Amino acid sequence: MIEANDSGYEYTGIAILETLNEAKRYNAYLMSQILKYSNDAESVLDFGAGIGTFTDIFNDMDIIAVEKDPTLYDLLKKKGYKVHTDLSEIDDKSIEFIYTLNVLEHIKDDISVLKELYSKLKPGGKLFIYVPAFRILFSNLDRKIKHYRRYKKTQTIQMLQEIGYNNVIANYVDSLGFFATLLYRILNKSGELSLRSIKMYDTFLFPLSKRLDDLGFKKLFGKNLLIIANRPIDVNKLT
DSSP, X not given: OOOEETTEEOOOOHHHHHHHTTOHHHHHHHHHHHHHHHTTOSSEEEETOTTSTTGGGGTTSOEEEEOOOHHHHHHHHHTTOEEESOGGGXXXXXXXXXXXXXXXXXXXXXXXXXXHHHXXXXXXXXXXXXXXXXXXGOOHHHHHTTOOOOBXXXXXXXXXXXXXXXXXXXXXXXXXXXXXXXXXXXXOSSOOOOHHHHHHIIIIIHHHHHHHHHTTGGGTOOXXXXXXXXXXXXXXXXX
């Protein structure tokens, strides 16, 4: 996972990444969505790979990771992945599928990054984005791990379309998590995230939340926002 400030990128939430890695059901769901939308792409990029939680699902193929944090970079290298520290090291129009989970909210100028990700996609390539949703849920945990924002569906779709992406699909994820996070924001002033609470939510509440999402609540609200967007096919090259 990447975090940015005015002078570059850094990440200070490795312990939180390791805690969130214990949300087995939640992470399995996200992995299933990544695999669903990657559609057997031959070139895949994990932007802001962190400790490799979601990079590992592609461990049998030639995946590229981008990670600025030196500690996390070394960890990914030890796992055997091709790792870069900056998107500028990736060739333009070279990647069929890019995914980025809980990264953009750490970056002050997210629009510039989305433009750069667009430039790395092959025409017809797909971008998978997963970010926290709703400003009302912004908590001391967000401040602690230096989030700049939480996202809303309509504004995010418009932002991506203005950059040039098409076929943009966005839905909220974890509808029950919206209320749990709101309660957390009100009650938890320290911004701490305990392993016990993560495991309890993952075991008892997330399965129910997923059912509510499937019933259509994901169109209205959720703790996170999942977006799929495409770089248009270059029509001029088809004629």
